[in-house]
Amino acid sequence: MxxxxxxxxxxxxxxxxxxxxxxxxxxxxxxxxxxxxxxxxxxxxxxxxxxxxxxxxxxxxxxxxxxxxxxxxxxxxxxxxxxxxxxxxxxxxxxxxxxxxxxxxxxxxxxxxxxxxxxxxxxxxxxxxxxxxxxxxxxxxxxxxxxxxxxxxxxxxxxxxxxxxxxxxxxxxxxxxxxxxxxxxxxxxxxxxxxxxxxxxxxxxxxxxxxxxxxxxxxxxxxxxxxxxxxxxxxxxxxxxxxxxxxxxxPVIVIKSGRGEEGARAAASHTGNLAGTDSIHDIAFKRAGMLRVYSLEELFSAVETIAHTRRPMRGERLAILTNGGGIGVMAVDELSDRGGTLAKLSPETLARLHTVVPASTVVANPLNIGGSAPGERYTAALEVLLDSHDVDAVLVMHAPSAFSSPSDIARKVIDVARARRTASIFTCWVGQASVTEARGLFAEAQIPTFSTPDEGVQGFMHMVDYRRNQDMLMETPPSLPSEFTANTNSARTIVDLAIERGHLIMSEPEAKAVFAAYGIPTVETHIAHTAEEAEDVARRMNGPVALKILSRDITHKSDVGGVVLDLDHPETVRKAAEDMIGRVTATFPGARLEGFTVQRMARRPGAHELIVGATTDPIFGPVILFGQGGTAVEIIRDRSVALPPLNMALAHDMLERTRVFRLLEGYRDKPAADIESICVTLIQVAQMMIDIPEIVELEINPLFADSRGVLAVDARVRLEPGKTKGPHRLAIRPYPKQLEETFTMTDGRAVVLRPIRPEDEPKHHEFVSRLTAEDVRFRFFGLVKELPHDQMARLTQIDYAREMAFVAQLDEGGARQTLGVVRAVTDPDNETTEFSVVVRSDLKGSGLGKALMKKIIRYCQERRTKAMVGQVLRDNRRMLKFCEGLGFERIGIVDDDVVELKLDLAKVNLNAT
The missing domain is CATH 3.40.50.720 (NAD(P)-binding Rossmann-like Domain)
Known part of the structure; x- marks a missing residue:
């Protein structure tokens, strides 16, 4: 790289x-x-x-x-x-x-x-x-x-x-x-x-x-x-x-040893302790589209399952077809323990199944078709389940019986699988000697096969987890629901001033000011150095307040009696402050006390107490944490972690991986919390960690969340001056916003040239659909009517660490449209990059193509890439002339009709072209 x-x-x-x-x-x-x-x-x-x-x-x-x-x-x-x-x-x-x-x-x-x-x-x-x-x-x-x-x-x-x-x-x-x-x-x-x-x-x-x-x-x-x-x-x-x-x-499948939490870092917040190293590795593997397993048997079982499954499943609902009730129940229990989904069969599916099984059969999922079931009954029931819109995969199970041949039934199942190449079928022939031949037949037909119900369900869940991780890798996330623009300069000033003052553990008001600069709603908070000042502040605030001890030596204030809530009168605030000094001094005699924070009481009855935080992992860099908050957060340990950068889809995934999410969705007469606002808060915190490398640890606990939105009640930020700046400190390079620029075409219209983003996929489909047949042939070396989602996702969801694509986007009357795109995919050694460029036919002569090419060349030069190469059809004379005008040289002919071009990036002078 x-x-x-x-x-x-x-x-x-x-x-x-x-x-x-x-x-x-x-x-x-x-x-x-x-x-x-x-x-x-x-x-x-x-x-x-x-x-x-x-x-x-x-x-x-x-x-x-x-x-x-x-x-x-x-x-x-x-x-x-x-x-x-x-x-x-x-x-x-x-x-x-x-x-x-x-x-x-x-x-x-x-x-x-x-x-x-x-x-x-x-x-x-x-x-x-x-x-x-x-x-x-x-x-x-x-x-x-x-x-x-x-x-x-x-x-x-x-x-x-x-x-x-x-x-x-x-x-x-x-x-x-x-x-x-x-x-x-x-x-x-x-x-x-x-x-x-x-x-x-x-x-x-x-x-x-x-x-x-x-x-x-x-x-x-x-x-x-x-x-x-x-x-x-x-x-x-x-x-x-x-x-x-x-x-x-x-498939990339990984075993990671050392899963215990003993190596958790001593930290200045709950977040640093909760974000265990193993959970960070786990989410990193998922974010990269890998599948994690926990034993050698599971490792090789998983690779056979994934490699033999013809295509990823369309969903996660499993139907179980068996000739034995006991093994079916065992499979259901294992599925439940692993968090899998048992398919709920619709009345239409149940009615069809009634026509292919004996009248005495209890038609349900799992479907027990009887110990004496012949291959034809297996085939008929399997085809009904595969036809059903209620089912995404079928686990076919068989226990040896004196009434049927395991191998004959296996051949019948194989015939169905061959006829339905896209079906997700897993098999489990229980036993040993009498089913060995059947398992061999399945292996030869490349159908995943297992020897126990537990292993069969495990194989299915491997596919579920693999599909989820591939979705995370290939997703096209939605844009933010509202414009999110951080006041980075203001936050930067606050952090620099805190470092200058030696406040490496920022005061609560300082921390909240940084959060407010990133658009996170916070509770009004002021500093008072004495009990008398606390009384004066409370009088000016004119309402119920919360009083907290101010000390950079005390991480958890409530543990030492350093928090008093619902103080209605200024005089009671002073008395509470005087009493607090005595309690804290007795409990924590070595702590340096700087005074108090006085903040307006946040009246959010029924609001959920959440924790949102960030810490810095020595391997993966910044890590974002979410979970159920409050004073018992480390006892509850209901949390999820993620690597920045985040988007709405990844933030929502963080929520779904916690138990508290079920409560946030609403229950009984309690309305759902504003899930969108919580997701935006996670994105804002992630962006903060990206923008300000001196922030090595932060925490909002509690973050109140209800149907009205979110509110940061308590805040903590730890700084470390001199931290390395730049996106390379992150495990995943974020969107490089600094590469955005405006270009004016020859007709006077201004377009934005910027790096491509995952959410550009819909406009990219529209862009490709508006290309002429000739443009498509020149770009894709053939006629392409439409690119499927997985291919388009690969074009729009790129790894900025090793490839780049710039789109030209025009905004007219509130409607955005993509006019052109240039792309460079660089080898891991940064030696050579391969380019491609296409601009809408009606914009030839607008200067847009040249602007895009110059931008990608300049970008590759700044990365110190040595050469740019590309292939152009021989009859695409206009493109050949265009590239040669930029300094490209013809270095060969490929397959008689394709010209190979090369540009020495160290020698080219864009100002001369």
Whole structure:
């Protein structure tokens, strides 16, 4: 992933550069190869030679003339050819020099199996790991490890590992941080006949990390799914971009170890304690379209289920068809425990089912068609359920019976599945010996099959969760219900002044002033330094007030007697303040007391008390939290988290993931809360965290919410000066509003040129529909009548970290329309970007096309991308002339009718075009 212009110092992550030498080498050298049994150098040579690798294998060790019967070389310089891949298993102090020599020789990838490099140091104090990386970077050598078990690519016969087991060939890539788990998984998988396209041990991830591996393997056509075992993540932005890109094309399934909350940070608010690290990882995986599982069995079961299901289900309602009541009830119980939805069958569906089952059958869901049910009864009932608009998927279950053949019934179910290619069918043949053949038939037909009701429901829920996460990845969220414009300058001034005064825990009035600048309704609040001042403030406010202690040392005021509510008279305010000083001093003698806050009592009878907050995760950066608030918030622990930026759909999802949401929807005679206002508040808080990096923690607790809207009653903000600015501190890059500009066309009309947004999809459909047939052919290299939602979503919901699209939008008479779009998709190494541009035919000669192209070229230059490339049909002469006028050169012909163009971004001068 390319660095942003403001990304600061440090090396730019190389991502997939030279990874082909690691994953698909043509030659391999082993540094530290050995004939001594039970050494890493011996095991690696044994595995390489027995794996069937077709290229040269070159052992390097001055002690031997040959290793494993293969001619050995004294050093790297003596090698007859530069190896694409080198496996380094020599002592720690020799590794940096070995990598340097390999880089000098032309090697582009190394697997460093040696451990302990991060702990061992050179005479000057530099760690051997850093010395190895420094040597590698001089020649762009990619390093897998150190402390890596190695790499296996069965299709190439490459077993570049010291594992005791080879890997069977398969279609799933497995990437693990744990070396011990790698060897265990290989052993476990071989016993179950599970194969891999690639098997990767990342080791200490000094260079090649999860983001790099996912980026490369996610783009390989022979990889059907990517499986991850994660202990820790480092570069969250790179990982999220890589995972989101891969998850658009194939399943990415992850196990994350270390799920406990013990690692929660000590924090200055409830939010910091509630936003546990595991819940943050969980929402990050969901936001990237990945599926999280919790065991190896579940991991491989999930990939088979998702890969074999022909298309994502249209919904989440499950019908259960069974020949045994007991196993049907077990499936329903499991579905309920997992939060699944049992389909409610309509009278029409029930009536149709009555015509295909015996009269004595109780027609319901689950549908028990009897222990003696033949295949024809299964077929008839299954077709009715699949035809029903009440059902999104069917779990077909069978328990062995003396009256029917499990295999014959399986064949009948398979016939139905083949006839209905889009149907979501799951099967569960319970038992062992008598159903083995049937399960084999299902596996051959690529129909998900399971051996117990629990596993069958689990497989269905994997698809439900996967579909939800894909929807989150591919959604087209609605725009905000009302214009939201933050007074960022005002908030910035308040924060800067607080830092200047040393108020790193902002006072409540300061915090509320920041919230008000972002449009969050707050309760009027004033500071009083003495009990007498509190009395005067209360007199001016002329009404019931709440009195709170003011101290940056006290996080939870009510716990120390620092809150008194419903004070009706100024005199009672003074008395309460005097009493409060005594209570707080006795309870918390070391606290520095600065006075009091006096705020108008918020009369919202029946309002829900919520918590909205934000904290900063060391891996994923800013995190937003929502849940049920009040003083018992940490006991209730009803919360959800999300990564900014947010929109209405993502904010609403946060609400739905809490128990309090059911109350917010209204019940009995209590009206529903203003859900929209709560969602907007979450978006405002997320935007605040994006705009002001010095805010590392904030909290509104309680946030009153009812049918009239929301009101922030109490507020807390913690600042940390000197925090890195810029969007790269966020795991997901937000909408880059600073790239918006206005352009005036030759006819005098002003259009806005801005980055594309997800909510542009409807206007984008309209834009494509108004293109001429010739425009469509020139843009899509063929006739396209209409792009489906999933393809259009990919064009409008982009990852700003690695691609960009600018739209030209005209606003006339309140009606907005898209006039043109230019797009650039950049490789993860920021070397080359591929462009496309299209403008409505009636606007040719308006200057809009040139303005869009200049904007995307300028953007790519600022990102320091090296070259822009594109393909243009040979008969699109106008476009070819246009591009050549901007400095593009023709570099080749593709398929006789397509011209390939290239622009050197370092040399082009837009002012001269």
């Amino acid at each position: 390319g660095a942003e212009p403001s990304a600061g110092v440090g090396r730019r992550p190389m991502s997939v550069r030279n990874l082909s030498a690691l994953f698909a080498p043509r030659s391999v050298a082993v540094i530290g190869a050995s004939n001594q049994a039970n050494t890493v150098g011996h095991l690696v040579m044994r595995n390489l030679l027995s794996g069937g690798f077709g290229g040269p294998i070159m052992p390097v060790n001055p002690k031997y003339q040959a290793v494993g019967g293969v001619l050995a070389y004294a050093d790297v310089a003596s090698l007859p050819v530069a190896p694409d891949l080198a496996i380094v298993c020599s002592p720690p102090d020799s590794v940096p020099m070995a990598v340097a020599e390999l880089g000098d020789r032309g090697t582009k990838a190394c697997i460093v199996m040696t451990e302990g490099l991060s702990r061992a140091r050179e005479a000057g104090g530099r760690s051997l790991q850093q010395a190895t990386l420094d040597a590698a970077r001089r020649h762009m050598v990619r390093v897998l490890g150190p402390n890596s078990v190695g790499l296996l690519v069965p299709a190439l016969g490459l077993n570049a590992s010291f594992s005791h087991q080879p890997a069977l060939p398969g279609k799933a890539a497995f990437i693990s941080q744990s070396g011990a788990l790698c060897t265990a998984v290989l052993d476990w998988a071989k016993g179950r006949g599970i194969g891999f396209s690639h098997f990767v041990s990342l080791g200490d991830k000094a260079d090649v990390d999860f983001g790099d591996a996912v980026d490369y393997l996610g783009a390989q056509p022979d990889v059907r799914a990517v499986l991850l075992y994660i202990e820790t993540l480092t570069d969250a932005r790179k990982f999220m971009s890589a995972a989101r890109s891969a998850a658009r094309n194939k």
